[in-house]
Amino acid sequence: MSLDNGLMELAVASAVGHEQAAADLALRLRLPLQQADSPLAELLLCLDEQGLSLRSTEVDAPGAAGQGAVRVDFVGGSQAHRRQFGGGAGQMVARAVGIRGAVRPSILDATAGLGRDAFVMASLGCEVTLLERQPVIAALLEDGLQRARAAGGEVAEIAARMQLIHCDAITALRDWNGAVPQVIHLDPMFPHREKSALVKKEMRLFRPLAGDDDDAPELLAAALQLASHRVAVKRSRKAPAIAGPAPSAQLKGQSSRYDIYGKKRLD
Template identity: 65%
Template structure:
C-alpha cells in the first residue's frame, strides 16, 4: 500500500491524529470521530457521486457552466486543487478529460483508491478513464505537472480552501480534517498566477458567494450560485 505509506509525510498523520486504513474494501482516512466525524473516503460509485451523476443537472450544473461545457463544447480541464475529486468526476461524467492534481499525500492516496475501485465498476469505468491523477503542489509545479500529462490545459479549475459556512456539523468536521492536512491556502494568489500562466482559454475559481475574489487581477465574469460562485478569468473563447 505505497500510497498509504507515502501519506505518512502529512503532518497530522505523522503526529498520530489521523490514520489511513483499509475498511469495507476501500481506503479511509480516520481520526477522533468527535473532532473529524466519520472516516473520509473517496467513492465515485455510490452515495453522493452516484446521485449527482444521475440527477445533478448535467451541463446546467454550476461547475460545468463555469468550465465552459456546452452544446458541442467539451474542453479539457486541469483541476489543480482536486480534493476528493467531486467536481472532477462531474466534469468527466460529462465527457471532459480531467487532470486531477492533489498536493496532500494522504488525500492523493484516497483519490487513487477511489479511482481504482470505480475503474472496476461498469457504470463508472468509462468516466474515470477520463480522470488522470497527479501528486504535486500546483502552486509551484503546475506547468511541469501539466507538461508531464496528456491533458491539454484549456481550462484550469481552482477551489482553494475557504471558511465553510454550511450548517452541517459533519461538513464542518470534514473541512476541519482538510485544514489539518492542507492548511488555509494562503498561497491562493500565487496559485491563481500559475493557473493564468498555464491555461490556454480560461481559469475558473470557486469562491463563497459573498467572499472577495482572490487577490490579483479582477475576474472578467462571475457565475453565481445559491451559496457559492465562480470567478472566470478568460484568455479566449472556447469553441466547438
C-alpha cells in the same frame, strides 16, 4: 506524522486481511503503522474492504469509530445521485468551465481535493487532469479512482477520463510540458470559509491536512499563464476575489460562486 504545527498526529491502520497493503501505504507516506482497535494517533488512515478512509479516533468526533469516515466514493452515495440527478450541463461547475452543447474542453483541476467537481466534469465527457499536493488526500483520491475503474460500466468510463498527479500545483503549472489545458479549475481553501466541496464533518478532519491556500494568488497567476481559454475559480458567495486581475465574469449560486477569467472563446 505531526500535522498543523504538531497539534494532531496521523497514522495508518488496517482491517484483517489488509495488513500488507497498509504497511506498504505507511511506508510510502512515511507514516507510523498502528492497530485500528488501539490507535495512538488522533487521525487514522484506515484500509479495509471498502477501501481507504480517514477517521478521527476521538470518541465524540465526526468520523470516530468508523461512523461517517471520509472516503472517496464515485460508485455510490452522493456522487451517484449527483451523476444521475445533478442537472448535467446545467450545473454551475459545468457552466463555469464552458461545457455547453457539444463543447467539452480539456480541463486541469489544480486543487483536486476529493475529486467531486472533477468527477462531474468527467461525467459530462471532459478529459480531466487532477493535481493534488497533499499526499494523504492524494492517496484517498487515488483509492477512490481505482475502485471506480474496477467497478466497470459507466463509472469506470468516467474514471478513465480522470488522471491524478500528486504534485505541487504552482510548480507543475509553471513547468508544464504536457498538452496545454483549455480550462483550469481552482477551488482553493481559505481561513475565512469552508471549502465548498467539503461538508462540516470533513472539514474537521481535513483542515489539519490541507491547511489554508495562502499562495492562491501565485496559483491563479500560474493558471492564467498556462490555460489557453479560461480559468474558473470557485469561491464562497461573499468571499473577495483572489488578489490579482479582476475576473471577466461571475456565476453565482446560493452559497458559492465562480469567478471566471476568460482568455479566448471556447468553441
